Amino acid sequence: MVDSGGPRRVAVVGAGMVGLSTAWFLQEHGVDVTVFDRAGVAAGASWGNAGWLTPGLATPLPEPAVLKYGVRAVLSPSSPVYVPPSADPRLLRFLGGFARNSTTARWRRAMESLVPINGLALPSFDALVEGGVAAETRDAGAFVAAYRTAAERRVLLEEIEHIRAAGQALEFEALDGDEARKLEPLLSERVGAAIVLRGQRFVDPGRFVHALADAVRARGGEIRTGADVDAMQDGLGGVAVRAGGRVEAFDAAVVASGVWLGELARRFGVRSIVQAGRGYSFSVPVERVPSGPVYLPAQRVACTPLGDRLRVAGMMEFRRPDAALDPRRVRAIVEAARPMLDGAVLDDRRDEWVGRARARGTACR
Numbered sequence: 368m369v370d371s372g373g374p375r376r377v378a379v380v381g382a383g384m385v386g387l388s389t390a391w392f393l394q395e396h397g398v399d400v401t402v403f404d405r406a407g408v409a410a411g412a413s414w415g416n417a418g419w420l421t422p423g424l425a426t427p428l429p430e431p432a433v434l435k436y437g438v439r440a441v442l443s444p445s446s447p448v449y450v451p452p453s454a455d456p457r458l459l460r461f462l463g464g465f466a467r468n469s470t471t472a473r474w475r476r477a478m479e480s481l482v483p484i485n486g487l488a489l490p491s492f493d494a495l496v497e498g499g500v501a502a503e504t505r506d507a508g509a510f511v512a513a514y515r516t517a518a519e520r521r522v523l524l525e526e527i528e529h530i531r532a533a534g535q536a537l538e539f540e541a542l543d544g545d546e547a548r549k550l551e552p553l554l555s556e557r558v559g560a561a562i563v564l565r566g567q568r569f570v571d572p573g574r575f576v577h578a579l580a581d582a583v584r585a586r587g588g589e590i591r592t593g594a595d596v597d598a599m600q601d602g603l604g605g606v607a608v609r610a611g612g613r614v615e616a617f618d619a620a621v622v623a624s625g626v627w628l629g630e631l632a633r634r635f636g637v638r639s640i641v642q643a644g645r646g647y648s649f650s651v652p653v654e655r656v657p658s659g660p661v662y663l664p665a666q667r668v669a670c671t672p673l674g675d676r677l678r679v680a681g682m683m684e685f686r687r688p689d690a691a692l693d694p695r696r697v698r699a700i701v702e703a704a705r706p707m708l709d710g711a712v713l714d715d716r717r718d719e720w721v722g723r724a725r726a727r728g729t730a731c732r
């Protein structure tokens with residue numbers, strides 16, 4: 368977006384991972400940045416997520432297996448992917464687009480577009496850390512996906528084949544239950560099969576994003592919190608941005624407002640429906656903190672070591688982004704994870720959180 372003759376003063380809407388890393392890299396090109404957030408730094412999905420930096424698993428969400436699974440299970444409030452029965456027409460349009468995109472051919476096309484982007488992911492985190500962002504990314508060593516049976520594991524093994532066929536490098540090994548427990552003692556006797564992925568990393572996402580905000584400020588950027596951008600207008604070689612009743616002119620603006628993207632971007636021609644895929648997380652004490660993430664794909668649960676606790680994240684519900692935390696969803700994650708983990712005190716939960724990831728549907732005119 369920016370070249371050497373590009374904009375000098377840029378507004379960035381959203382102080383999450385996307386907005387702040389965009390601001391940081393714009394600063395690398397000598398751009399003066401002002402970041403607006405209606406709440407605060409890492410107030411959206413960027414705080415309580417699972418913190419995985421897993422380019423090997425960054426794949427298009429619409430795929431034939433998800434569709435099959437979704438149709439079977441989405442209407443149950445205890446299901447890991449939940450669509451409320453009172454779904455609004457916009458959500459139904461989104462789900463229609465999602466279903467149409469869930470074909471093998473479309474998955475492959477989208478995956479081929481993701482491969483070069485995935486290749487930039489870890490080097491970009493390295494650039495941030497080497498450039499002064501005071502946070503670390505941790506090598507996952509072994510990233511373990513655990514299953515009750517070898518039959519359950521087949522879905523991911525097949526997906527790995529497709530991922531590799533699309534050109535994405537991904538090293539893995541298939542283990543039986545005993546081998547998996549030896550590698551990761553957090554896994555219970557119920558685990559009968561696993562896949563270990565290599566070359567993936569993880570972060571403490573909230574800490575990383577706050578460190579990124581500090582770095583943006585230290586390099587002269589301004590971050591305005593409590594600044595709700597409610598209008599943007601382009602013209603005369605720039606963009607006027609209105610926040611809190613005050614209008615300011617910038618050479619360009621970046622909209623990085625997460626799941627709320629459509630509110631500002633629609634009038635500039637962005638027609639894709641951006642739907643909140645809401646997820647939940649909390650942290651629990653564990654007898655032994657694992658050295659890397661533990662993934663329970665059949666339960667749709669993601670576990671990440673954060674300090675001396677384990678962050679447990681899961682679920683996807685297609686609801687309004689601002690709907691309140693639903694404690695039934697937290698209980699569903701706990702009951703799904705419980706049989707698979709040994710030594711995680713799942714009833715001693717802290718930091719219960721609901722956040723919204725973006726899921727893109729299809730162009731809708």
Ligand SMILES: Cc1cc2nc3c(=O)[nH]c(=O)nc-3n(C[C@H](O)[C@H](O)[C@H](O)COP(=O)(O)OP(=O)(O)OC[C@H]3O[C@@H](n4cnc5c(N)ncnc54)[C@H](O)[C@@H]3O)c2cc1C
Nearest residue numbers: 381383384385405411412413416417418419596624625646
């Ligand atoms: C449970 C869960 C687990 C996840 N796990 C992972 C994972 O392991 N790895 C991974 O890579 N991703 C994961 N994700 C996805 C990841 O969290 C998101 O992709 C990422 O945080 C999106 O960052 P963002 O900056 O686009 O959005 P957000 O972090 O949501 O930031 C958007 C910001 O924009 C602000 N904003 C919105 N509208 C306006 C406005 N009009 N004016 C001013 N400010 C505005 C909001 O206040 C917010 O702070 C997970 C998501 C969830 C929900």
